[in-house]
Amino acid sequence: MSDPAPAAPGPAVFEPWNDPAKRPLIQFQNVTKRFGDFTAIDNLTIDIYEREFFALLGPSGCGKTTLMRMLAGFETPTEGYILLDGRDIGAVPPNKRAVNMMFQSYALFPHLSVRDNIAFGLKREGMPKDQIDARVEEMLRLVQLQKFAARKPHQISGGQRQRVALARSLAKAPKLLLLDEPLGALDAKLRTQTQFELMEIQEKTETTFVIVTHDQEEAMTVASRVAVMDHGRMVQVDTPARIYELPNCAYVADFIGEVNLVEGNATAHHEDGKVVIHWAEGAPPIVGTPMQPIADGTRCTFAIRPEKVNITKEHPEGKANIMRGRILDIAYLGNLSTYHVQLPTGQIIKAEESNRRRISRRPFTWEDEVWLSWSESAGVVLTE
Known part of the structure; x- marks a missing residue:
């Protein structure tokens, strides 16, 4: 019997930021931007790579638009340097970039x-x-608007206008395309559809995209990496999955999606690396697995996503963390429901369940006494 054929290699993982041999397309080197006494960008150093779809995410006033305006050439750094393909572009006017x-x-x-x-x-x-005619035809095909080429903007839909603007931006084959809240004018369903179209176009053109958004779902959907910003700093820069599952601080955990946050004092189990978090008098302690060793008595925050909290009518077995509470409120979202459960301490914990049954057959309702539980590794223990 002949040996089986070797398995075909899987698709290459796109992670140039983990490859020391890769040269960044964009480099911010100790960049600070001040407007009078106000510091909009505070000593920022970050690399962005060719073909990345990089998202700047944060609340209003965090500095994300200022960063984009400096890349575009509408603002210049107060201190530091911005390099594009190894060239300092601080003095290069917008139309020459x-x-x-x-x-x-x-x-x-x-x-x-x-x-x-x-x-x-x-x-x-x-x-x-x-050459113009050939390039325009190429762009029309890219955004699938050949049939609408002769129409004026007011004769096409909002989503189609968005694609025209994208085609015009890509026509000159820029090394870098900046997108300032590009889907903000679209309704929710069209925005979701357009996010995937945007990703497909970015992959086809292999252009580096940097998007500014305050929409967490949008950033998590389209981006290869997300930079969560606060007061002119990038608090965490990572892949969407790691930003969600492994936030590096309570600010990021709270900003991205729904989360339960419980503050307490940690006691370390040195033999297995776990910690016991004492968080309220008379309440059962929380057992968690920190990402790094924590000293006894360290003030910390335990963060756990609602979908990782189990909710049952009966006392669960085999769980390290078990708490009893009462359903205070229910957020029905169609495909899932979020239960707001109040513990005897007054703390409210959110638990999420998929709605696999018809509404009349669901096991929980308001005022029900329930048990909450989760495993030792379901949440993250944060010290910042």
Whole structure:
């Protein structure tokens, strides 16, 4: 019998930030930006790589738009350097950079057709007409708007206008495309659909995208890496999965998605690396697994996502963390329900369950006494 054929290799994982041999496309080196006494960006150093879809995520006023404006050339750093493909671009004007920007408003010319909107920048650069025509056709195919090429912006939908703006931004083949809240004007269902279209176009063109958004779901959907920002600093930069599952501090855990946060004092189990968190008088302690060793008495925050909390009518067996409470409220979201359970201490813990049964057959309702439980590794123990 012949040996079995070797298994086909899986798809290559795109993680240039973990490859020391990869040279970054964009480098922020100790960049600070001040407006008078206000520091918008505080001593930032970060690398962004070619073909990345990099998301700047944070609340209003965190500095994400200022970062984007510095990349575009509309603002200059007060201190530090910004390098694009190894070249300091601090003194390079916006129109001389290999960078394009797509605004939330799309900024289409209302009197020009879809075709002429896409061609506008190419004509300004003096590209020969036959090359312009070929490039515009390529962009129309990319965004699937060939049938709408002769229409004016007011004659197409919001999602189609968004694709025209994207095609116009990509027509000049920039090394870097900046997207400022690009889907903010779309309704929720169209926004979700357009997120996947945006990802597909980015993969086809292999252009580096940097997106500014305050929409967590959008950032988690489209980005290869997410930078969570606060007061001019990048608090955590990582893949969406690690940002969600392994936040490095309570701010990130609380900002991304739903989470239960319980503060307490840790007692270390040195032999197995686990910690016992004493968080309220008379309440059973929480057993957790920290990401790094924690000294006895350390003040910490235990963070656990609602979908990792089990909710049952009967006392569960074999769990390290078991608590009794009463259902205070229920958030019904169609495919799932979130139960707000009040413990005897007054602390409210959220538990999430998939709605696999019809509503009349679901086991829990308001005021029910229930048990909550989770494993020792279900949450994260944070010291910041």
